[in-house]
Amino acid sequence: MGNRLERLLDSVQAATTLEDFQTATEKTRALYRVRHVVYHWVNSEGERFGAGTYPDAWVDRYLAQDYLRMDPVIFGCFQRFTPANWKDLDWSSKPARVMLHDALDHGLGNQGYSVPVRGPNGQFALFTLNHEAEDDVWAGFIARNGRDLMILAHEFNRKALEFELGEAAQTVPSLSPRELAAMRALAMGKSRAQAAADLSISEHTLRVYIESARHKLGALNTTHAVARALSSGLIIV
Amino acid sequence: MGNRLERLLDSVQAATTLEDFQTATEKTRALYRVRHVVYHWVNSEGERFGAGTYPDAWVDRYLAQDYLRMDPVIFGCFQRFTPANWKDLDWSSKPARVMLHDALDHGLGNQGYSVPVRGPNGQFALFTLNHEAEDDVWAGFIARNGRDLMILAHEFNRKALEFELGEAAQTVPSLSPRELAAMRALAMGKSRAQAAADLSISEHTLRVYIESARHKLGALNTTHAVARALSSGLIIV
DNA sequence: CCACATCCCGCCGGAAATGGGGAGTTCATA
DNA sequence: TATGAACTCCCCATTTCCGGCGGGATGTGG
Known part of the structure; x- marks a missing residue:
């Protein structure tokens, strides 16, 4: 055999x-x-x-x-x-x-x-x-x-x-550490305010990360971005 | 060997x-x-x-x-x-x-x-x-x-x-088909309005699914719920 | 050294989501 | 047949998010 x-x-x-x-x-x-x-x-x-x-x-x-x-x-x-x-x-x-x-x-x-x-x-x-x-x-x-x-x-x-x-050559975009941290915080259920506090930055700054992550991931909104980050293995929950 | x-x-x-x-x-x-x-x-x-x-x-x-x-x-x-x-x-x-x-x-x-x-x-x-x-x-x-x-x-x-x-017996909550469909739609970047249209239901109904899914998943917000549904393998993107 | 990426902060108006409430139907299983 | 779960619809006030705009500081890599 x-x-x-x-x-x-x-x-x-x-x-x-x-x-x-x-x-x-x-x-x-x-x-x-x-x-x-x-x-x-x-x-x-x-x-x-x-x-x-x-x-x-x-x-x-x-x-x-x-x-x-x-x-x-x-x-x-x-x-x-x-x-x-x-x-x-x-x-x-x-x-x-x-x-x-x-x-x-x-x-x-x-x-x-x-x-x-x-x-x-x-x-x-x-x-x-x-x-x-x-x-x-x-x-x-x-x-x-x-x-x-x-x-x-x-x-x-x-x-x-x-x-x-x-x-279709999957190009997994690379997120910066802060962007990843932002995605991770959101994936763990944090609100933007909480997430910002977690990262010790202003909420405005956090938003910049979320937005840039969204753009890199080609996502339509925050939830989509987190979903993509998760399913492309960029973050683990 | x-x-x-x-x-x-x-x-x-x-x-x-x-x-x-x-x-x-x-x-x-x-x-x-x-x-x-x-x-x-x-x-x-x-x-x-x-x-x-x-x-x-x-x-x-x-x-x-x-x-x-x-x-x-x-x-x-x-x-x-x-x-x-x-x-x-x-x-x-x-x-x-x-x-x-x-x-x-x-x-x-x-x-x-x-x-x-x-x-x-x-x-x-x-x-x-x-x-x-x-x-x-x-x-x-x-x-x-x-x-x-x-x-x-x-x-x-x-x-x-x-x-x-x-x-610790991992209790993966079981979501209803509609709840799963709602999570799936959100994970694909749909807004609530779009997702509701996709499922051919009113946005209000969709919200009920999202909320019940959130409760079942023990999630703090919609993004969290989607993240949990994804990482617990309930939905695939 | 220069470019590029990252990191940090601010403001605004409109759009969307949230979290309560209630109420009716259908369907399967017990 | 009855109980429970799933499915459907609606209202309201509040909070949060979105998607632009602007700025500057700090690094690492070519």
């Missing part, structure tokens, strides 16, 4: 187009002999970037029904660090069960394993294997391959990030 | 106290024959949780000098997905060079390799190996062990998360 995994990793590393990603998911499916393999990058507007072997009908259905907003796989993995066996997630809500039934109707297997991957700026992606199997068989499969799948998931994500960055 | 790595992973998995983490970093140092090994969880107030083999004098110095705010290792790794060889980071700023010199004076090696690890709710940690070596020797070391180190880093972080959650 080791050698085949290496070859698979090489093929991921060589990916430069969406089709290559598609091919890589298919190779993964072939290697692990599962029903489906999917890598997708999740953000607030839905899927930003993805490739996988799910039937088109299911993908369309998923997006059309806005399942993204209720999918326990997405939601559950978003809250945890370790990969998740689908059976361990919370399917108690009604829409979730409806979705699951719908998924099975579209040819998905009853078992799944999703590896959450996180990148800078709150980037979040899932690498998922789906299969039809008994619970204990699937648990054994995960136990054997979990570690390799994590490596694979990270490799997919690394290439996806490169891919995206290639599209 | 495989067997020794497994034993090391077991010892990480068995960790329940800070001392256990400390021991695990020492075992890692012994296994890889490097000068220092550190795992630390980074947030805005500095180190939240950490264990490692750095001399106490250096840790104190680091905190006292507020090096956290300028450390290219922290900053660089926070911006990237892949682990970083210290030599590849940006040491151009003067304070960064001063810090590096200071570090060498405190017994650190000239080479380093830091694996960024990200968890839910914007959690961020670094797993670092430090050593004294020639550039090419170090590059070879990384090439051989990079994958194992990633696994190890994730294992450290998994236990650290369990540890923290045990200490």
